[in-house]
Amino acid sequence: MWRVLIAVGVVVLVLVGAAVWFFTASAGETAETAATPPVPSPSASVTQGPLPDATPTTGSEVPQTPESETETDSAGGLPALPPPASLLTEPLPESASGSGQLVDGFPAEVMGPAPGAEVVQNDIATEGGVMQVSLLARTDASPEQVSDHYAKLWASKGLVAAPPSPDGSLSYTSAFDSLTLAFTPAAGTGTVYMVHGVFRTS
16 A cells, blocks of 8 residues: 555656646746847838828939920021122223223122213223222212212122211222222212222132
């Protein structure tokens, strides 16, 4: 009988010891696990939320500049001015002199007699690329009418007027040419005037 009791007591002690060891080991593992901080996931990221009044956009959007600000209207530019040139072109006429009518080669489209005027004398003197021309004429028109005729003619050719002269003479010039109108005392009735021109082709 005592042997049975002793055997039962030994078994109970073994079971109690095993239970104590098991719970002690489990408590240690739990404490170690609680003391180790969790390792964050590599793919985790923190992003800031949008502002309350923000407008949703994508990261690839780039503000575009209106075409009207980046393009230049080439049609709005002024055309280039032609290079300056003489009213006459080579070959220049030979020197000549005559009365009553214009000599051959006289630049009538530039300095011919005014409408209704009579040719008294005209001359051409040419040397190289320079030609000097003179015209003496008489008309029943007034000096003002004669001046108005040549002023309009020379301005239409692109010449520029010089400041008015006290004696009533008229001068127009360009980079290559110069023209002058002057009045002379009339021997009789009417208006007598002289036109002098200098033309350079180069």
